[in-house]
Amino acid sequence: MMLRLIALLALLVTLAGCGRDIKKPPGTTTIEVSYDNLLSKKHIDLPVKLAVGDTLQVILASNSTTGYQWTEQTQISDPAVLVQRSHFYAGPTGARPPGTAGTETWTFQALAAGTTTVATSYGQPWPGGAKDSWTFSTTVTVH
DSSP: OHHHHHHHHHHHHHHHTOOOOOOOOTTEEEEEEOHHHHHHOSEEEEEEEEOTTOEEEEEEEEOGGGTOEEOSSOEESOTTTEEEEEEEEEOOOSSOOTTOOEEEEEEEEEOSSEEEEEEEEEEOOSTTSOOSSEEEEEEEEEO
């Protein structure tokens, strides 16, 4: 019985590492900012160019166990150009010690030609918590 259980666990571990490679759909641009990037720079500003109808995915390192989080609803300077479609937090995968960072991901869609800025900040949202400890913005040009 124990041998079967060990064999089953070994099979499950093997299969877990054989995840399918998820391809991005055409017209998707991804910006990813790691914790190393955040630790070296408090204010990150990156430009990006999209075509009308394209999708922008922004992935920022995040660690909710510290009480810090990115603002869920980003500030978009011209919502006629770009709209936020989704936001989610994903914790670390695999066997990780408590306190290991995850990521927060936003998805945006380009609606019309123009230029807009998307901004969010990383802080502790409660009264007395640290505000705007880190900021991220991207200037999006849609053609």
